[in-house]
Amino acid sequence: MVTEIKSKVTMRRMTAEDLEQALSLSLEQKWPHRREDWEMLFDLGFGYVAEQDGEVVGTAMTWLYGDDAATLGNVIVTQRCQGKGIGRSLMELVLKDLDNRTVFLHATEQGMPLSHQLGFVQDRIVHQHQGAAFSVPIAELIPDERVRPVGRKDAPVLEDLARASSGIDRSALLGALMENAKAVILTRDHEPVGFSLLRRFGRGHVIGPTIAPDLGGAKALIAHWLGSKSGMFCRLDVPEMSGLSDWLEELGLPQVTHVVRMRRGEPKQSSSPIKTFSLATQALG
Ligand SMILES: CC(C)(COP(=O)(O)OP(=O)(O)OC[C@H]1O[C@@H](n2cnc3c(N)ncnc32)[C@H](O)[C@@H]1OP(=O)(O)O)[C@@H](O)C(=O)NCCC(=O)NCCS
Numbered sequence: 001m002v003t004e005i006k007s008k009v010t011m012r013r014m015t016a017e018d019l020e021q022a023l024s025l026s027l028e029q030k031w032p033h034r035r036e037d038w039e040m041l042f043d044l045g046f047g048y049v050a051e052q053d054g055e056v057v058g059t060a061m062t063w064l065y066g067d068d069a070a071t072l073g074n075v076i077v078t079q080r081c082q083g084k085g086i087g088r089s090l091m092e093l094v095l096k097d098l099d100n101r102t103v104f105l106h107a108t109e110q111g112m113p114l115s116h117q118l119g120f121v122q123d124r125i126v127h128q129h130q131g132a133a134f135s136v137p138i139a140e141l142i143p144d145e146r147v148r149p150v151g152r153k154d155a156p157v158l159e160d161l162a163r164a165s166s167g168i169d170r171s172a173l174l175g176a177l178m179e180n181a182k183a184v185i186l187t188r189d190h191e192p193v194g195f196s197l198l199r200r201f202g203r204g205h206v207i208g209p210t211i212a213p214d215l216g217g218a219k220a221l222i223a224h225w226l227g228s229k230s231g232m233f234c235r236l237d238v239p240e241m242s243g244l245s246d247w248l249e250e251l252g253l254p255q256v257t258h259v260v261r262m263r264r265g266e267p268k269q270s271s272s273p274i275k276t277f278s279l280a281t282q283a284l285g
Pocket residue numbers: 029075076077078081082083084085086087088089105106107108109110111112113114
């Protein structure tokens with residue numbers, strides 16, 4: 001007689017000790033996160049793990065912005081445990097902590113059905129572009145336009161621009177990202193109108209967030225970083241409607257996949273022409 005012993009899956013808050021196993025889950029999915037990337041995400045937010053026989057078999061995390069918005073991400077269930085309700089339980093746990101916040105997540109094709117079931121609606125499509133063999137674009141600056149390094153006093157300017165682009169308070173996130181990022185500001189007539197960050201992530205560098213008043217401004221900022229990273233692996237996650245995809249393809253930064261930004265709750269309104277042209281990461285938006 002064969003007796004099947006089914007061990008229980010338990011859900012609990014994620015701790016720093018879980019990060020090594022969380023990394024194994026993302027590697028199994030062929031996601032590019034390094035241990036440092038998980039650490040940064042953990043320092044900025046919080047999450048839950050599903051555990052079976054002392055092994056982490058699933059994760060879900062969230063990051064809070066101001067008091068009315070959040071992103072949800074790094075939702076992973078190890079392949080052998082998928083389809084058993086673990087992903088749903090983890091996401092429900094996270095959502096319980098988010099009260100009345102508007103929640104965004106970037107869903108993979110596999111994650112779309114579950115997101116729909118949990119009340120998320122499709123918001124916009126995001127293209128993931130990456131590569132190392134790109135040609136460096138010539139930054140076409142308009143008269144009185146400049147791209148300059150961010151100075152110490154610029155932090156409030158970045159926060160204002162980020163808020164203008166999304167209607168969301170991203171000050172805590174920006175402060176944390178700036179500790180490990182390089183940043184440049186776009187000025188027109190000496191007035192800051194946009195900025196872009198570059199930092200180590202995954203297989204190389206990620207360019208984002210890039211916040212700009214128009215496509216030309218975004219290209220000027222991104223061209224600055226590509227010029228400094230010639231021949232090195234760079235990644236950008238750009239909203240489909242940003243208009244950047246064709247240009248990135250022409251440069252030799254092909255689109256490798258796409259995700260769908262899903263939203264639960266009221267959309268954030270922003271009447272400003274300033275927009276987000278590339279994301280910090282899919283998890284952080
Ligand atoms: C997406 C994911 C987290 C779902 O976790 P899971 O534990 O397998 O999901 P659940 O068992 O809780 O199923 C919830 C729903 O997801 C859907 N689903 C589950 N597995 C799926 C699969 N392989 N493909 C498509 N949809 C799937 C089903 O609609 C299911 O609802 P149902 O049981 O009522 O039919 C998991 O498949 C995964 O880790 N995928 C790879 C990582 C990833 O893409 N993460 C991003 C998520 S946005």
